[in-house]
Every structure is written in structure tokens, then in C-alpha cells.
Amino acid sequence: GDSVTQMEGPVTLSEEAFLTINCTYTATGYPSLFWYVQYPGEGLQLLLKATKADDKGSNKGFEATYRKETTSFHLEKGSVQVSDSAVYFCALGTGNQFYFGTGTSLTVIP
Amino acid sequence: ETGVTQTPRHLVMGMTNKKSLKCEQHLGHNAMYWYKQSAKKPLELMFVYSLEERVENNSVPSRFSPECPNSSHLFLHLHTLQPEDSALYLCASSQDHAGGPGRELFFGEGSRLTVL
Numbered sequence: 019g020d021s022v023t024q025m026e027g028p029v030t031l032s033e034e035a036f037l038t039i040n041c042t043y044t045a046t047g048y049p050s051l052f053w054y055v056q057y058p059g060e061g062l063q064l065l066l067k068a069t070k071a072d073d074k075g076s077n078k079g080f081e082a083t084y085r086k087e088t089t090s091f092h093l094e095k096g097s098v099q100v101s102d103s104a105v106y107f108c109a110l111g112t113g114n115q116f117y118f119g120t121g122t123s124l125t126v127i128p
Numbered sequence: 129e130t131g132v133t134q135t136p137r138h139l140v141m142g143m144t145n146k147k148s149l150k151c152e153q154h155l156g157h158n159a160m161y162w163y164k165q166s167a168k169k170p171l172e173l174m175f176v177y178s179l180e181e182r183v184e185n186n187s188v189p190s191r192f193s194p195e196c197p198n199s200s201h202l203f204l205h206l207h208t209l210q211p212e213d214s215a216l217y218l219c220a221s222s223q224d225h226a227g228g229p230g231r232e233l234f235f236g237e238g239s240r241l242t243v244l
Contacts, residue, residue: 052232061132061218061235107171114183114225116233118171 020045024108024119031098031126039093039122041082041108049112051075051084051091056105056121065093065106098126131155134219134236141209142244149204149239151219159225160202161233162194165216177202178225209243216240 025040043051050069054062066075071086080095093106103126108119132153141147153160162174176184177196191213193205202219220233 050231054235059237061134061237062220062233063235064232067232111231114176116173120168120170 020047020049020110020112020115020117022108022110022117022119024106024122026120026122028123028125031124033100033126033128034097035126037093037095037098037102037124039106039108039124041091041093041119043089043091043108043110043117045089045110045112047112049110051082052109052111053080053082053091053093054107054109054118056107058104062107098124100126100128102126132219132221132234132236134217134239136239137237138240138242140242140244141206143209143211145209146205146207148206149217149219149241151202151204151236153200153202153219153221153234155221155234157221157223157234158199159222160196160199161220161222162202162204163218163220165218165238171218175204176225183225206241209241211243214241214243 021044023042052067053065055065056062066077068075068084071084074083082091082093105121105123107121110117135150159178161176164172173186174188175194180196191208195203216238218238219236222233
């Protein structure tokens with residue numbers, strides 16, 4: 019069945035470091051792909067999305083490209099800030115279903 | 129007020145209590161969801177309502193009872209819970225249940241439930 023696998027954390031980076039959080043998916047159809055972010059004490063917020071192959075989603079300096087050939091949607095940011103500390107969830111939407119990864123905790127230290 | 133709001137934000141209850149979680153969406157969406165978020169586990173979909181009709185019930189124990197009186201409101205009634213039910217309960221909404229590409233979920237901030 020459809021599923022999402024993302025790298026396990028926790029991830030700890032220094033401020034201004036480069037971030038990559040890996041996400042791969044398995045899907046039988048043509049899913050949409052999402053990254054959600056959850057700040058401490060809050061619900062999930064949509065960070066970015068891509069709806070078809072080769073689309074690039076971007077927001078707040080984060081980017082992810084929908085790669086059909088590698089079934090991947092890796093999240094990247096060139097220079098992280100302390101305020102980016104949160105849990106990041108990769109998700110897949112297809113038909114009437116959503117599938118979420120287990121989340122990757124990111125801590126950015128000054 | 130915009131988005132999806134959940135009350136209460138925090139709830140502590142004994143195993144014999146009856147309580148309810150409330151969710152309200154101000155987005156004009158037609159579908160609403162309850163998810164359970166436990167530490168180190170994927171989000172668990174509990175219930176889905178589309179146009180006030182339940183469309184999914186993912187083998188959730190009967191001690192959880194959802195109610196959707198209209199497309200803007202969703203409740204989760206709780207009774208005789210167990211300590212392992214302690215978790216963050218997230219409400220979400222989407223434009224439609226079975227939508228086109230890019231259909232996204234909008235989440236509330238969650239209700240943190242502790243069962244003693």
C-alpha cells in the first residue's frame with residue numbers, strides 16, 4: 019500500500035548550517051506530496067507541497083522537489099535558524115487518504 | 129477567528145470520567161478529521177466526516193465517540209478511557225474528503241489529553 023518513510027531524528031544543527039531531511043514514498047497512483055511542520059505545543063502547519071513530478075515546493079527558505087524517478091521528496095534549507103527548531107513531517111495525499119511519516123525532530127543551536 | 133480551533137488545549141481526566149473535545153473550523157471546508165498523535169508513532173487517523181457523515185472509522189475503540197452536528201463543528205466524546213489513551217488529539221479539515229491534487233489538511237493546535 020501507499021506509505022511514506024522519512025529519516026529518523028533527532029537532528030541537531032548549528033545555526034546557518036545546511037539542512038536535509040530525507041523522505042521517500044511508495045504510491046500506486048499519482049500522489050501529492052507535503053511537508054508539515056509542528057512547533058512545540060502546536061498543531062501541524064503546512065510548510066510546502068508539490069502536486070506532480072518535478073514540481074518544487076518552497077516556503078520560508080525551505081524547498082523540496084517531487085522526484086518520481088527516485089520516489090523522493092527531500093526537504094532542504096540552505097541556512098537554518100534557531101526558530102526552525104520543530105518536528106517535520108513528510109506526507110502523501112492520494113485519493114481520499116493521507117499518509118504521514120513518523121516525523122523528524124530538528125534542533126538548531128546558536 | 130480563522131482556521132481550525134480546538135478546545136480545551138489541555139485536559140486531565142480519570143478513567144471513569146466523561147469529557148468531550150471540541151473542534152471548530154472557520155474555513156468553509158466540507159471534511160473534518162480526528163487524528164491521534166502519540167510519541168514516536170505516526171499520526172493515527174481516527175475518524176473522518178464528509179458533509180457531516182462519517183466516512184471512515186479506523187478500528188477505534190468505542191470509548192471514543194465522534195459527533196459532527198454540522199460541517200463546521202466536530203466533537204470527540206471520551207468515556208472510560210485508559211492511561212494509554214493519553215496523547216495529543218488533533219482535529220483537521222480539508223475542502224473535500226476526496227479532492228483533487230494538492231488537497232491539503234489544515235490542523236488545529238491539538239488537545240493534550242492525560243488519563244490518570
